[in-house]
Amino acid sequence: MQAIKDFIIINATRVLTTVILIAGTFLIFLVVGLLVGRFVKKNKDKRKRALTLAKLIQSIFRYVFVIIILVVILDVWGLNVMPILAGAGIAGIALGFGAQNFIKDLLAGMAIVFENYFDLDDIIEINGFKGKVVEIGLKSTKIENWKGEIRIFFNGELKEITNYSKNPSTGIAEIVVDYRENIDQVIALLEEKMVTLKDTFPQILEGPNVLGITKLDATGYTIRITVKTVSETQYSVEREMYRFIKELFEENGIRLATGSLVIRHDDQSQ
Numbered sequence: 001m002q003a004i005k006d007f008i009i010i011n012a013t014r015v016l017t018t019v020i021l022i023a024g025t026f027l028i029f030l031v032v033g034l035l036v037g038r039f040v041k042k043n044k045d046k047r048k049r050a051l052t053l054a055k056l057i058q059s060i061f062r063y064v065f066v067i068i069i070l071v072v073i074l075d076v077w078g079l080n081v082m083p084i085l086a087g088a089g090i091a092g093i094a095l096g097f098g099a100q101n102f103i104k105d106l107l108a109g110m111a112i113v114f115e116n117y118f119d120l121d122d123i124i125e126i127n128g129f130k131g132k133v134v135e136i137g138l139k140s141t142k143i144e145n146w147k148g149e150i151r152i153f154f155n156g157e158l159k160e161i162t163n164y165s166k167n168p169s170t171g172i173a174e175i176v177v178d179y180r181e182n183i184d185q186v187i188a189l190l191e192e193k194m195v196t197l198k199d200t201f202p203q204i205l206e207g208p209n210v211l212g213i214t215k216l217d218a219t220g221y222t223i224r225i226t227v228k229t230v231s232e233t234q235y236s237v238e239r240e241m242y243r244f245i246k247e248l249f250e251e252n253g254i255r256l257a258t259g260s261l262v263i264r265h266d267d268q269s270q
Contacts (some may be wrong), residue, residue: 104156122165171234178255220257
């Protein structure tokens with residue numbers, strides 16, 4: 001215990017300086033966080049883009065500031081790390097391997113953000129993994145799929161990216177109608193009634209549009225209906241389209257095609 005007291009007394013200035021630097025670092029991070037939140041609020045119309053840029057800048061600031069503070073603290077305690085690393089050859093190894101990968105990820109991360117490949121909350125697909133972007137960092141990007149699984153990709157390894165949030169999505173409903181039903185009457189009914197779905201679903205941007213017959217098979221003719229929605233919201237609209245069509249056909253006595261089994265009897269005995 002006495003040794004600790006003696007250490008603090010002898011190094012009182014260094015201890016106090018270190019505490020001030022660490023406390024100041026946390027305070028600065030808090031202020032930066034508040035400024036980021038204010039910046040995002042001011043850009044409500046482009047919230048995803050503003051949040052992405054703000055988070056990246058905040059991440060860069062943290063990395064750089066922590067490194068600077070760490071070097072300053074070591075210097076306060078009389079330890080200059082660079083000559084030690086250089087003398088041991090560790091600096092060269094780090095620059096040749098670790099730093100190289102870090103710089104690769106860093107440049108790729110900056111390209112993702114500033115070239116607007118994707119933003120936070122966008123739905124993207126990388127290497128067959130599709131989900132929502134929950135974090136874009138200097139080194140990596142985190143994606144969460146609909147199951148709640150999170151996968152982390154290093155930015156420097158991102159090669160092929162599919163972004164489903166850049167453009168509106170298209171929903172498709174296909175129904176097979178019995179051949180006994182009048183084609184023109186069925187299409188006219190669908191065109192008249194399907195447009196009312198737009199009042200129920202604000203995410204519908206265009207349609208529904210009845211394209212007409214797209215296929216003929218043994219049981220009936222297929223009618224295709226398309227709708228343009230806000231990106232990645234087409235699934236709920238498609239489900240509602242099928243429910244709406246079923247109820248509409250039931251109300252108007254229109255038959256959907258069903259499979260049939262034909263049994264042939266041979267009365268001739270062998």
